[in-house]
Amino acid sequence: MSVFSIEVLLALLGLVIIAAAAFLPQVSDRVLAWTGIAGCGGALLLLTVASKALPAFVAPFYSLDSLALFYKGFALVITALVLWLVTESEKTLGGYSLDGRFGELIGLPLIVCTGMMWMASAKDLVTVFVTLELVTVSFYVLVAYTRKSALSLEAGVKYLILGAAATGVLIYGSAWVYGATGSLTFEGIAAAVKNPAVDKSVLLFGSVFLLAGVGFKVAAAPFHMWVPDVYQGASTPVTTFLSVGSKASGFIVLTRVIDALLADGSRVAGEVTGMLLISAAITILLGSLPAIFQTSVKRLLAYSSISHAGFLLLALASGAPVRLDLSSGGIVAFYLATYLPMTVLAFFVLCVARRHGIGDSLDEIKGLGRRSPLLAFLLTIAMASLAGLPLTAGFLGKMLVFIAAVDHGYWGVIGCAVVGAAAGFYYYFKVILAIYTNEGSAEEPLRLSIASQAIATSLAIVIVFLGIYPRPLQMALVSSTGAHVNAQK
Amino acid sequence: MSLLEIVIFLPILAALAIWLGLPARATSVTVALINLLIVGWVALGFDAGRLGAGEYAHVSSRVVLENPAIAFAVGIDGMSLILALLTTLVTFAAVWQIFAEKDAVFHIASLLISAGALGAFLSTDLFFIYGFHELALIPTFLMIALHGHGDREARRAVAWKITVYLGLASLVLLAGLAALVLNLSEGPVLTFDLTALAHKSASLPAATQEWIFFTLLLGFGALVSLFPFHSWAAPAYATAPTSVAMLHAGVLKKFGLYGLLRIAMPLLPLGAQAPWIQHALLLMLLGNILVMGLVTIHQSRLDDMLANSSVMHMGYIFLGIAAGNELALKGAVVLMFAHGISIALSFALCGRMRNQLGTLEFDKLGGLATHAPMLAVVFAFAAFASIGLPGLANFAGEVMVFAGTFDTKLWSPERLNALQWTTILALWGVVMSAVYMLRAYRKLFFGTAASGLYMKDPSAGQRVPLVLLAAVLLIVGCCPSTLIDLMKTAWTTAKVAGL
Numbered sequence: 001m002s003v004f005s006i007e008v009l010l011a012l013l014g015l016v017i018i019a020a021a022a023f024l025p026q027v028s029d030r031v032l033a034w035t036g037i038a039g040c041g042g043a044l045l046l047l048t049v050a051s052k053a054l055p056a057f058v059a060p061f062y063s064l065d066s067l068a069l070f071y072k073g074f075a076l077v078i079t080a081l082v083l084w085l086v087t088e089s090e091k092t093l094g095g096y097s098l099d100g101r102f103g104e105l106i107g108l109p110l111i112v113c114t115g116m117m118w119m120a121s122a123k124d125l126v127t128v129f130v131t132l133e134l135v136t137v138s139f140y141v142l143v144a145y146t147r148k149s150a151l152s153l154e155a156g157v158k159y160l161i162l163g164a165a166a167t168g169v170l171i172y173g174s175a176w177v178y179g180a181t182g183s184l185t186f187e188g189i190a191a192a193v194k195n196p197a198v199d200k201s202v203l204l205f206g207s208v209f210l211l212a213g214v215g216f217k218v219a220a221a222p223f224h225m226w227v228p229d230v231y232q233g234a235s236t237p238v239t240t241f242l243s244v245g246s247k248a249s250g251f252i253v254l255t256r257v258i259d260a261l262l263a264d265g266s267r268v269a270g271e272v273t274g275m276l277l278i279s280a281a282i283t284i285l286l287g288s289l290p291a292i293f294q295t296s297v298k299r300l301l302a303y304s305s306i307s308h309a310g311f312l313l314l315a316l317a318s319g320a321p322v323r324l325d326l327s328s329g330g331i332v333a334f335y336l337a338t339y340l341p342m343t344v345l346a347f348f349v350l351c352v353a354r355r356h357g358i359g360d361s362l363d364e365i366k367g368l369g370r371r372s373p374l375l376a377f378l379l380t381i382a383m384a385s386l387a388g389l390p391l392t393a394g395f396l397g398k399m400l401v402f403i404a405a406v407d408h409g410y411w412g413v414i415g416c417a418v419v420g421a422a423a424g425f426y427y428y429f430k431v432i433l434a435i436y437t438n439e440g441s442a443e444e445p446l447r448l449s450i451a452s453q454a455i456a457t458s459l460a461i462v463i464v465f466l467g468i469y470p471r472p473l474q475m476a477l478v479s480s481t482g483a484h485v486n487a488q489k
Numbered sequence: 490m491s492l493l494e495i496v497i498f499l500p501i502l503a504a505l506a507i508w509l510g511l512p513a514r515a516t517s518v519t520v521a522l523i524n525l526l527i528v529g530w531v532a533l534g535f536d537a538g539r540l541g542a543g544e545y546a547h548v549s550s551r552v553v554l555e556n557p558a559i560a561f562a563v564g565i566d567g568m569s570l571i572l573a574l575l576t577t578l579v580t581f582a583a584v585w586q587i588f589a590e591k592d593a594v595f596h597i598a599s600l601l602i603s604a605g606a607l608g609a610f611l612s613t614d615l616f617f618i619y620g621f622h623e624l625a626l627i628p629t630f631l632m633i634a635l636h637g638h639g640d641r642e643a644r645r646a647v648a649w650k651i652t653v654y655l656g657l658a659s660l661v662l663l664a665g666l667a668a669l670v671l672n673l674s675e676g677p678v679l680t681f682d683l684t685a686l687a688h689k690s691a692s693l694p695a696a697t698q699e700w701i702f703f704t705l706l707l708g709f710g711a712l713v714s715l716f717p718f719h720s721w722a723a724p725a726y727a728t729a730p731t732s733v734a735m736l737h738a739g740v741l742k743k744f745g746l747y748g749l750l751r752i753a754m755p756l757l758p759l760g761a762q763a764p765w766i767q768h769a770l771l772l773m774l775l776g777n778i779l780v781m782g783l784v785t786i787h788q789s790r791l792d793d794m795l796a797n798s799s800v801m802h803m804g805y806i807f808l809g810i811a812a813g814n815e816l817a818l819k820g821a822v823v824l825m826f827a828h829g830i831s832i833a834l835s836f837a838l839c840g841r842m843r844n845q846l847g848t849l850e851f852d853k854l855g856g857l858a859t860h861a862p863m864l865a866v867v868f869a870f871a872a873f874a875s876i877g878l879p880g881l882a883n884f885a886g887e888v889m890v891f892a893g894t895f896d897t898k899l900w901s902p903e904r905l906n907a908l909q910w911t912t913i914l915a916l917w918g919v920v921m922s923a924v925y926m927l928r929a930y931r932k933l934f935f936g937t938a939a940s941g942l943y944m945k946d947p948s949a950g951q952r953v954p955l956v957l958l959a960a961v962l963l964i965v966g967c968c969p970s971t972l973i974d975l976m977k978t979a980w981t982t983a984k985v986a987g988l
Contacts, residue, residue, distance in 0.1 A: 389623050
């Protein structure tokens with residue numbers, strides 16, 4: 001069995017679940033959700049044992065380097081966690097649909113997951129486009145899914161219109177790049193950027209649109225305007241999925257595109273790096289400075305997600321750092337791997353709070369520390385890690401980015417990153433402070449199932465473990481991106 | 490598992506256990522006592538003569554990352570041993586003096602701060618030195634914001650100030666440390682190991698050393714409330730719950746000084762000697778001593794006065810660092826220890842007073858000695874130590890620092906240079922200390938209270954931490970060699986590097 005067929009099976013599972021939700025009323029959504037989670041778990045298992053040989057017909061458009069394998073695993077993990085969040089939000093979600101069912105919210109993430117897994121293997125811009133659309137179109141539905149909520153509808157429309165425009169821009173850019181280089185594959189583009197016969201201005205013109213299109217998906221400034229409204233309007237599990245899954249899939253594409261455009265001897269390296277650096281700087285600032293003034297935790301996390309995208313862009317712009325085993329793609333993967341548990345944990349707390357009628361404003365989460373000491377403690381760890389405090393996973397990601405940037409001497413952007421990180425201390429601590437403030441809050445404790453407690457606690461343990469002992473993750477990435485770097489050279 | 494690892498992780502485990510439901514007071518006091526005994530035992534068995542330059546005892550190392558090479562490495566030499574002693578002593582006193590009716594969170598926070606400080610002092614890897622210090626800062630922020638004194642808005646404002654201030658300082662520090670790692674790593678692998686980084690320090694160009702040193706000086710300096718980056722400190726200590734004030738002012742603040750002594754000076758010897766950095770440092774520390782001295786004199790409340798005096802006294806330790814010879818540096822370490830103990834004792838007493846009297850304003854208080862003679866005696870220890878009276882620990886440190894700045898290698902009798910002039914001006918700070926401390930003492934303990942406020946002596950049990958700290962001040966003051974002998978070789982790296 002090849003890795004390729006796992007994705008096909010996963011998409012089938014998604015369709016089966018959607019059909020079951022429509023035609024089998026006796027099967028509860030909870031059962032469907034756990035089936036989906038089991039499917040992701042099984043796929044993850046298969047991914048490790050499946051043969052890495054590819055059928056001949058997919059080989060031209062499907063690569064299986066270890067970076068691809070890493071992102072496939074990443075997609076499966078985040079999908080399973082999102083489905084878990086869906087079960088946690090059961091009550092909330094049921095209230096928003098017409099018949100109290102939300103099967104599509106379980107089936108579609110599996111299809112998104114298929115898209116993300118496939119995207120990780122994309123070798124050319126056509127596959128990127130197809131898989132990106134598979135992901136994005138599913139997200140149009142997911143974002144607007146809680147259709148009784150006005151905010152959700154607003155988010156859906158915003159995401160649809162801006163997303164469609166971004167797709168157009170992406171396609172337009174791809175066409176120009178093809179026109180300049182005569183190739184749609186990353187290999188071909190990497191070869192063409194060194195070729196003096198290629199018209200540099202045409203290639204640059206195309207690259208700008210290409211980067212803008214992908215930049216929209218990863219919430220890079222100045223294409224980040226949609227993020228706060230969409231994150232706030234979408235139901236929390238979907239927001240989590242957008243924040244981690246969609247961002248990660250955007251970054252795998254961006255990694256491939258940038259690797260091609262910045263290949264050794266590239267004639268556009270200076271301009272592309274410049275664009276990335278400028279975008280990184282303003283993304284960090286436009287993410288973290290407005291976050292200071294947010295009163296809704298969800299919006300705050302949306303801005304924080306923008307700011308994290310800025311750090312990831314900075315890592316990409318730094319290229320292969322001189323003295324790290326990790327390539328820039330490896331650093332991005334490392335950062336995303338640390339970003340996953342802390343973001344999921346933060347949104348999980350919001351899900352549970354929502355179930356108990358607590359909204360997501362800073363005022364409403366007051367007293368959480370007394371109502372559920374465990375949740376408050378876990379949220380504290382997640383926030384500390386998002387802020388990038390040492391001994392949590394978040395610090396190491398930021399540290400690698402800083403080292404890479406300092407190695408290249410990008411001092412201006414580093415200055416912005418320092419400002420962004422300092423602002424982070426403020427707004428993340430604002431959340432911690434709110435949950436431990438006790439005045440005027442209800443006393444009723446929050447209920448959590450044992451399974452949820454176990455999963456949430458293990459996410460927190462992963463955060464601290466990776467913060468103190470990141471070696472396993474690094475080993476996995478060095479072996480994967482080592483091959484990746486060598487392949488480039 | 491090495492002894493030092495146990496010392497670092499025991500408080501963290503205890504904090505976790507308390508959170509899960511173990512009796513707070515019993516657990517934290519027991520753990521603090523165990524830690525104190527372990528560190529004391531290590532100190533008794535510590536033979537400074539056996540350690541060579543840049544060597545550590547009780548070493549253990551666990552690799553956590555290959556490239557950049559990061560290891561959870563611990564080790565101890567004279568300086569870190571003295572600071573570990575300080576930490577365990579103050580922790581023990583701080584958790585003991587927490588009143589029985591207080592929330593468990595006071596114990597948890599104290600233990601976490603203690604663990605962070607111990608981790609920072611005992612690690613020999615830059616990554617963990619930095620990381621543990623940050624770990625200790627979080628509970629500090631939270632405790633000030635949530636359980637500080639004063640009304641809610643005011644303590645929130647103070648907590649934010651210290652969060653943003655120290656957060657920024659940490660980032661500046663991080664930038665400096667990153668530059669250190671990038672410039673001093675040999676070969677293809679970046680390393681965070683202090684010993685490995687030292688190999689290349691001699692060959693780094695002076696200009697590079699200077700700007701990295703200056704970055705580190707600003708970063709570490711702001712963490713120690715070096716003038717003009719000091720304005721977070723006084724309100725923070727005045728607002729913080731007693732145990733947190735004791736631990737932060739007494740122990741955690743010393744981290745910045747420790748960092749300069751352990752990291753910046755040995756690794757960047759040329760940076761430390763650069764005249765412009767020297768002059769900048771001298772100016773800043775004069776700001777600490779003279780400006781903050783005057784500010785302290787003008788305080789009308791005991792907590793504000795103690796908090797400001799704590800900022801002021803950092804100036805003397807910086808003076809020792811600026812002098813940079815063996816005597817002055819050893820003096821600086823003794824002074825770090827002495828100041829830590831004396832300020833912790835002061836804040837413990839101040840906390841008792843606030844609790845029983847409800848006010849700390851000098852004008853309202855008086856005659857406390859009548860009903861609380863024991864308290865008056867212990868307060869005298871803290872106050873006199875703070876002034877630098879002979880026989881108490883601070884005196885030993887200050888004398889060593891002052892004498893060190895007049896080392897024959899640093900000046901010629903014909904002409905005083907900037908360092909000696911600074912010392913001469915700094916000596917006036919001692920006069921200022923005497924002015925505000927003695928005045929406070931007179932107002933608090935003699936005369937009569939404006940509104941008949943009085944307080945009782947602490948119960949026998951509550952005397953333990955106070956007597957312990959006062960005794961340490963006296964012992965170290967009478968035979969400072971107990972500490973100085975621990976540091977026989979701590980300075981060899983610095984000396985080899987040309988200090």
